[in-house]
Amino acid sequence: MSAEDVIYLDHNATTPLAPQVLAAMLPFLTEAHGNPSSPHAPGRRAAEAVAVAREQVAGLIGASPAEIFFTSGGTESNNLALRGSAAAASGDRRRIVTSTVEHPATVQPLAHLGSHGWTVTTVGVTSDGHLDLPAFHAALGADVGLVTVMLAQNETGAVMPLTKVAAAARAAGSIVHTDAAQAVGKIAVDVDELGVDLLSIAGHKLYAPKGIGALYVRTDTPLAPVLRGAGQEHGIRPGTENVAGIVGLGAASALARADLREEAARTAELRDQLELRLRAAVPTLARLTPRRGSLPNTLLVVFPHVAGWDLLEACPTLAAATGSACHSGVHRPSEAVLSMGLEPSAARGAVRLSLGRGTSEEHVEAAAAALLDAYHGLAARR
Known part of the structure; x- marks a missing residue:
C-alpha cells in the first residue's frame, strides 16, 4: 500500500510540508547556501531571509520580530523557556505550577528542574479536558516563579483558558510560559491578548519542516x-x-495567517461531519474533545468495547492515533485521557482523528467507512 492510498488524519502528530513552504525553502537548500553571519553577498542574502521569516512568525502571533528566537523545534523551545527561566529566576521563587496534561517536552524539563531544587505543582483538568481554574488559583503563591500551561492539548484538542491563567499568574509575580505547538496555525494566537511571557512554536505542526521551531520571549x-x-x-x-x-x-x-479563520471553519465542519457519521452507526460513541473551547481540527472519540490500537490496526487505509501510550509493546491509556475521569477500561477505546489542509469531505466519508467496517468486524468477534 502506498502513502497515496492512506487517508491521513494525524495532523496533530505532524503535518505535510505545504507546497508554498517547499517553494520558499528550495533556494536555500540549493544555490543560496550562505551563512547569515558572513559579511559577503551570499551571507547577506541568508541573513535577509532569516529577518523576513522572523517578521512572518512574529506577525502570526502578534509579537515584535525582536521577540522571536529560532530553535530546532518545540522540544528545544520548551527546554529553553523552562530551564532558561529557572536559571534566571530569583532565589525565593522556586516553585513551578503546571497541568497534568502537558506534553513530555514540558514534563521532562520540569522533572529535570525538580531534581535540581525546584518544586513542581501539577493542577488537574475538568471532565471536559480544560484546566481546573479554581485548583490553579489555589496553587499560586509567593513562591511560584514560573507557570507553564499548554495552550491546546494535543490529544483532546482542549484549548486552555490561558488569558485567565496568565492574568492570575502575572498578578502573583510569576513568569508565564505556554507550549503553543498544537495551537499556532490552527487558532488565532496573540501573545498580548494571552498575556504570556514565553510561547513555544513547533514548525512541523503548521506545515513547515521538522527540525525548526521558535520561542517567543x-x-x-x-x-x-x-x-x-x-x-x-x-x-x-x-x-x-x-x-x-x-x-x-x-x-x-x-500561509496560516492568510486564511486562518476560513481554514479553521472548514476543518471544524469536516470534523463535525466525521463525528456525525461515526455516531450514526455507533450511538454510544463518546466524544472527549470539548464542544466548546477546542481545536477545530481535532476529534478524540471513544469506541465502546474495543481497544483503539486494535481498531486502527484493523484499519490500514487510515493514519490516525490512539489515546494511549505504548511502551515495550504494552498499551495503556494516556494520562491526558485518564485525567478527564475516564475509567481505564473505557479509555482504552480512544482514537484521535486530526484533520488538516488536505482533508476533504471524500476523505471524511472514506475514513468513517473504514473505521466503522473495522469496528463492526472487531465487535463481531467479541
Missing part, C-alpha cells in the same frame, strides 16, 4: 541560554541558523 523577560556558542539569536540560542528551515517556518506562518 516578551521584551525584558529574564531568560538564560541553555546552549553556549558563538552568540547567534542574541546569544539566547547560539548555533549557525538553519536558514532553509527558518524560511520554511516563516512561509508557513504567512
Whole structure:
C-alpha cells in the first residue's frame, strides 16, 4: 500500500510540508547556501531571509520580530523557556505550577528542574479536558516563579483558558510560559491578548519542516541560554541558523495567517461531519474533545468495547492515533485521557482523528467507512 492510498488524519502528530513552504525553502537548500553571519553577498542574502521569516512568525502571533528566537523545534523551545527561566529566576521563587496534561517536552524539563531544587505543582483538568481554574488559583503563591500551561492539548484538542491563567499568574509575580505547538496555525494566537511571557512554536505542526521551531520571549523577560556558542539569536540560542528551515517556518506562518479563520471553519465542519457519521452507526460513541473551547481540527472519540490500537490496526487505509501510550509493546491509556475521569477500561477505546489542509469531505466519508467496517468486524468477534 502506498502513502497515496492512506487517508491521513494525524495532523496533530505532524503535518505535510505545504507546497508554498517547499517553494520558499528550495533556494536555500540549493544555490543560496550562505551563512547569515558572513559579511559577503551570499551571507547577506541568508541573513535577509532569516529577518523576513522572523517578521512572518512574529506577525502570526502578534509579537515584535525582536521577540522571536529560532530553535530546532518545540522540544528545544520548551527546554529553553523552562530551564532558561529557572536559571534566571530569583532565589525565593522556586516553585513551578503546571497541568497534568502537558506534553513530555514540558514534563521532562520540569522533572529535570525538580531534581535540581525546584518544586513542581501539577493542577488537574475538568471532565471536559480544560484546566481546573479554581485548583490553579489555589496553587499560586509567593513562591511560584514560573507557570507553564499548554495552550491546546494535543490529544483532546482542549484549548486552555490561558488569558485567565496568565492574568492570575502575572498578578502573583510569576513568569508565564505556554507550549503553543498544537495551537499556532490552527487558532488565532496573540501573545498580548494571552498575556504570556514565553510561547513555544513547533514548525512541523503548521506545515513547515521538522527540525525548526521558535520561542517567543516578551521584551525584558529574564531568560538564560541553555546552549553556549558563538552568540547567534542574541546569544539566547547560539548555533549557525538553519536558514532553509527558518524560511520554511516563516512561509508557513504567512500561509496560516492568510486564511486562518476560513481554514479553521472548514476543518471544524469536516470534523463535525466525521463525528456525525461515526455516531450514526455507533450511538454510544463518546466524544472527549470539548464542544466548546477546542481545536477545530481535532476529534478524540471513544469506541465502546474495543481497544483503539486494535481498531486502527484493523484499519490500514487510515493514519490516525490512539489515546494511549505504548511502551515495550504494552498499551495503556494516556494520562491526558485518564485525567478527564475516564475509567481505564473505557479509555482504552480512544482514537484521535486530526484533520488538516488536505482533508476533504471524500476523505471524511472514506475514513468513517473504514473505521466503522473495522469496528463492526472487531465487535463481531467479541
